[in-house]
Amino acid sequence: MTPIDQPGAADTFDPLRPRLIRVAYRMLGSVADAEDAVQDAFIRWMRTDRTAVREPEAFLRRTVTRLCLDRLRSARHQRETYIGPWLPDPVVEEAPDEDVTLPLMLALERLSPLERAAFLLHDVFGASFEDVAATLDRDPAACRQLAARARDHVRAARPRFHVEQQRGLEIANAFFAASRTGDLTALGAMLADDVSIHSDGGGKRAAAVRLVRSFRHVMKLHKSLAVLFRKYGSHLVRAGFVNGLPGFVTMEADGEIQTTALEIDGDRIVAIYITRNPDKLRHLH
Template identity: 40%
Template sequence: MTDEPNDAFDEHRRLLFHVAYRILGSVTDAEDAVQDTWLKWSAADRSRVADPKSYLVRIVSNLAMDRLRSARARRETYVGPWLPEPILTSGDTADAVANADALSMGLLVVLETLTPLERAVFVLKEAFGFTYAEIAHAVERSEETVRQAAHRARGHVQARRPRFQADHNRQRAVTERFLTAAMGGDINTLMQLLAPDVTLWTDGGGKVRQAMRPIIGADRVATWFAGIAARPYQGIEPADMIVELVELNGQAGMVFRGAGRVIATLSLDLDDEGTVTGVHNVANPDKLRAVATGTVHHF
């Protein structure tokens, strides 16, 4: 095998992973889709491929949509709330910082409510700036069908997740205050930070004990965190936990470690005034592998 297919594939590998991850919300499934894309690419007659990037995006988009359709059935029987798999990120360019919300846990949760086609179209258009003609080619639909899917997806997302200008400094400051208050069981400060209708999603996947339904309301969420701070979690005393502030999915987040392993991640949704409107807590060990490896994804 020549180096040519490797060169073209490697050039676009990061793009392919991010397309697949945004469509699937799963690192493992996204990596599998990228691997399957490589297999199809390596077996293709590349002499007839005029635009390798377009060709590869078409393959990975369709593979990801197929995987999402089968994953949806499995997620219907998932124990407790299903959250996307968090990833460590580094948005080190001005464009990345401005578009950090496109990778956030909050947005990925909303994308779960779209059809596979709507999700793929939204991702390719909003996150990567593909034209409708390019997307139509990628998802193998007519341009009119793609435009309609994009319109439905955009309206659905905007109704459930207003777009706020990303502010890394504010997000980090609020995250630090939230962490200090939560670890100290400071309900008063938590109440100051939380919106009245804040929602907490906890994903243990039936593997670790977590809330089985979303917890709604500042009082209930603050009380939940105060309780966590006062007792062992997965057999680990609060004093023995190490908490690290990191960038998760393009935004400030927290990684909790104890007993030599990653035990949970926490990320916050903020409104334009810096008030916490949503909290995403992932503790299912199957979803913490990407964070545990320390792999940082640049976007």
Template identity: 40%
Template structure:
């Protein structure tokens, strides 16, 4: 492959990963899709490509649609609550820009799971990546009116379930610090101040790590659970605060592996949701 063609692909690699990850909710699967897109880009006649970004996006979206159809079958047999594979990127990464981070949150990705694959693709392309309907129709191989219907149905299904979380990162990280300290010391009063009365805790162990088999509702039950699982963390483990899917979060690291990732949903200065991923298969790609 000519160096210029490789450089063109690398220029769009991060963006393509962002599209694939939002489509698939899996960093590992998104990486596989991007690699396959690179192979197809390498073999494509250059005379057929007017706009590399659009061409590559079409490849990625169609590969994701194929993957989604098989992924939905796998998730039907998943043990316990299912959460997306967490994504940890540098704070300066463009993916963490406020306008994109909102579409990266674990909460938003969970809502997207309710959509049919074509609805998810059309919705993301239009409302997140700001493609016009003529472009979306070309990418999906559908008529423009059909794409408008896909986006409309997706918006109706997402509706109010897509909650906007606080964007003040400094405040969020301070709250995360207090959350970690309160959990580790068993400070119930502090946790009552930090958590909303109707907070929900989701834990994803996939049958391979300790986790609640159902969501936990309410502050009192959530606090008991959070304090209990924190007490099980080995004394040799380290706790690192970071952004998990653009949200204030925490990684628990044991040795050279991340064993738990936690993302906090924060609205009006209180935690309304705690999403805990402990399934080792979903954490393997995160660097400690």
């Protein structure tokens, strides 16, 4: 019997699939790419002599991470030529994943693939540096240095003030109502002075090709958007947490959905993340 014929591959793999997809998504920022990487890992798992694997989860996490590293290296060029701001695919959940929020995922984009892997595996997923070293084919001391460098780079992306889940959803719902009805007074009361808008259309839907920065510019944009919302409509599909941040999913006038995530510091919105690229929203349909 060849390894690929051995029974039980799926019995071991399927319970681990959600966790492996979580690792891959945090590495890649793409739901489709994460699912592809995990499926590739399953094919390799079927071809492996599984009787020689003592810890299937560690083995599979190592396999998925290495597949993601290969994908990350090729993705760097794609990100450099991307039209407008790049945002990770939105994952909408009832409760937030506070370990890896959207600002942190953007900070991870500035790291090398190895720094990103070392940080995620050790700081987020709790792997020992010995396990990280085996995954990255580096010695533990080098992995500690990779994780430490990553930690220094992403420290600023950690929230300064914790926002209670219910309060975050209240602010998200209030923001939706004020922005869609054109209540600029209520909208302005929610925004920080240095608020910014990151809008990802990927060149496929209308979106700002540069970050919109400052209270004045964000309010000016929303004054224009309010006219469009009143004329063409924008309907709330659901509120929830988008990549760990309070936000919502809407159906827009062009028949496409979009997500909005709000980074909140205290009671003020400091950043607005809008994903409109249809390629990044397919899994939400």
